[in-house]
Amino acid sequence: MDSRTPDELEATLAGIDAPVTLVFFTQTFGCDSCLPARQIVDRIASFSDQITVEEYNLVLDKDQVETYGVQRVPAIAVVGQADVGIRFYGVPEGHELVSLVKAITLVAAGDSGLSDESRALIGSVDQPIDIQVFATPT
Numbered sequence: 001m002d003s004r005t006p007d008e009l010e011a012t013l014a015g016i017d018a019p020v021t022l023v024f025f026t027q028t029f030g031c032d033s034c035l036p037a038r039q040i041v042d043r044i045a046s047f048s049d050q051i052t053v054e055e056y057n058l059v060l061d062k063d064q065v066e067t068y069g070v071q072r073v074p075a076i077a078v079v080g081q082a083d084v085g086i087r088f089y090g091v092p093e094g095h096e097l098v099s100l101v102k103a104i105t106l107v108a109a110g111d112s113g114l115s116d117e118s119r120a121l122i123g124s125v126d127q128p129i130d131i132q133v134f135a136t137p138t
Contacts, residue, residue, distance in 0.1 A: 009101045013047035016108035020051050023077035025070045027058045037074035037091045044100070050108065076100070080107035096135050 024041050026034040038055070045051040056064040058073045068077045070087065078086040078100070084107060092100040106112060114122070 009098065010047045012101055012105060013044065013051065016048055016050050016105055018050060018080060018108040018110065020104050020108050021079045022051060022053045022104075023064070023068060023079055024053055024055045025058050025061075025065065025068070025073050025075040025077075026055060027073050031073050033091050034074045036093075037076070040092055040097070041076060044104070051104065078103045078107050081110060084112075099135065 022041050022045060024038060026038060041053055045053045058065055058070065058075075064070075068075075068083070068087070069085075070077070072089060074090065076088040076092065077083065078088070086103045086107065088096070088100055088103070090096070112119075
């Protein structure tokens with residue numbers, strides 16, 4: 001478990017040295033958690049000039065929804081020089097916020113942090129795989 005304080009998370013983001021875009025997907029109706037998620041995304045972006053936010057509507061912006069493969073809202077695509085497929089669904093607070101900050105730093109660095117052995121194993125995969133990680137407070 002990561003027990004970094006909000007100030008430590010802010011300092012971590014202030015230190016990134018490559019651009020990262022948080023592509024935020026929302027919808028006007030039927031999404032009570034979209035506003036709190038957007039507020040957190042805006043707050044995170046305020047910690048670094050390297051972090052920008054783009055917002056799209058799940059219903060209206062079909063091209064972007066298809067491009068990023070988003071299926072529900074609120075959603076955040078963490079995109080650096082390339083889109084490596086990192087998506088967050090829901091409101092990133094608590095432990096999920098720490099995971100989002102870590103994803104931003106990895107994307108900014110352009111390095112997954114995986115060992116050469118892990119990279120070789122992943123490189124041998126010859127079919128698409130959809131990996132989903134679920135986090136709960138318990």
